[in-house]
Amino acid sequence: MTTLTTPATWRPEAFTAAVGDAVLAPSIHNSQPWRFRHTGDGLEVLLDERRRLAVCDPDGRMARMSCGAAAYNLRLGLAVAAGLPARFQLGSGSTVLRLWPAPPRPATPMERRLHWQIARRHTNRGPFADRPVDAVAPARLAEAARSEGGWLDFVLGDQALVVVAELIGCADARLRADRAYTAELHAWTTGANHSVEGIGPYAAGAAPHPAEILTRRDFGGLGHEATRDLSCRPAVAVLGGLGDGPDEAVRVGMALQCVLLTAADLGLATAMYSQAVEVPETRERLRQAVGRIHEPQIVLRFGYAPTTCYTNRRPIADVIEA
Structure with missing residues (x-):
């Protein structure tokens, strides 16, 4: 007798939580040029052309970088909080990235450490201390x-x-x-x-x-x-x-x-x-x-x-x- 297994996928609440991590990525002028879609069997990161900076970023390069940064946070959130890491491939047009579930595995210690920093990282627009960066x-x-x-x-x-x-x-x-x-x-x-x-x-x-x-x-x-x-x-x-x-x-x-x-x-x-x-x-x-x-x-x-x-x-x- 053959046992059918349901392919792993991300539940809507896991998707929403991971998007919460994704939007904390940096973007040029904090323009946040991204959108996210749950396709049922996977996820998509979309470029929001309405939020691309026409003068500063005419070819959309920095907007796509921002979407990539958001996608990295999304991947961490799926691996750590949802317990189901993602494979991905680059998209085309306004779909900059497609993700689908990889085999379940525990998050690595480094993934957990970096995920912890998502909400704590921010761009410093103030002064730096006169202290050399650690050699490592x-x-x-x-x-x-x-x-x-x-x-x-x-x-x-x-x-x-x-x-x-x-x-x-x-x-x-x-x-x-x-x-x-x-x-x-x-x-x-x-x-x-x-x-x-x-x-x-x-x-x-x-x-x-x-x-x-x-x-x-x-x-x-x-x-x-x-x-x-x-x-x-x-x-x-x-x-x-x-x-x-x-x-x-x-x-x-x-x-x-x-x-x-x-x-x-x-x-x-x-x-x-x-x-x-x-x-x-x-x-x-x-x-x-x-x-x-x-x-x-x-x-x-x-x-x-x-x-x-x-x-x-x-x-x-x-x-x-x-």
């Missing part, structure tokens, strides 16, 4: 990127740091000279801390100061007379992938989130600088500076800093496709 951290962070098919190259030496800092500053100035860019930035810089999207006053950080080593994006924070960032030799790295197309942007987003959660697990705060990759000329110069074949996707800074204000997220019901 760069290797751990580089391995985290490799585990998801990415690469993370740390900027070594004062001269190399100057080059990267100049590229970020040059790109930021180019972007701020574009009225359409500044209008879009202001549209996502909210005046209310309770807003469920964009960057509110508490999360904006202080206004950028010319003396800061790395130029931060100006989200309208209060000004200060002197830079409060005391770190003279920040730990800076460039993240990229093994290609430059839309699919690779999703993979890099998963690598990015793995790196960010690993950093949080190591007790590190992280800041992100995407200006240099938003301008084609500076992006190419950054690629040459790190000596990579494929273009870099984002610049990251790691260090020690107190917890600052978190950005808010839209209700889960708003990001689930019926």
Whole structure:
């Protein structure tokens, strides 16, 4: 007699809980350009084109990175909270990723540790302490990127740091000279801390100061007379992938989130600088500076800093496709 078994699948409540983890991923200007669909036998991560930044992200690369970061959180939530890990394949069009259940297994200790950090990780838009990053951290962070098919190259030496800092500053100035860019930035810089999207006053950080080593994006924070960032030799790295197309942007987003959660697990705060990759000329110069074949996707800074204000997220019901 043949015994039929029902294929494993994620129950609706497990899907909803995992989406709750997914939406805590970072996104450019906290635009949250993602939606999620339960298909019965699997899940889909969708790009919400209505929330793509037309000026800052005309080709949707950063929106797809954001969806990839959300997908990484989704995978952790399914493995840890639901006890049913996911296999996945890259999608096409607005469907950036499809997931289906893998054989049940207990979550690994590292999956549990990274899952624990999902709600605790946040972008630091404030100052860093003048304290060197632990010597083991760069290797751990580089391995985290490799585990998801990415690469993370740390900027070594004062001269190399100057080059990267100049590229970020040059790109930021180019972007701020574009009225359409500044209008879009202001549209996502909210005046209310309770807003469920964009960057509110508490999360904006202080206004950028010319003396800061790395130029931060100006989200309208209060000004200060002197830079409060005391770190003279920040730990800076460039993240990229093994290609430059839309699919690779999703993979890099998963690598990015793995790196960010690993950093949080190591007790590190992280800041992100995407200006240099938003301008084609500076992006190419950054690629040459790190000596990579494929273009870099984002610049990251790691260090020690107190917890600052978190950005808010839209209700889960708003990001689930019926």
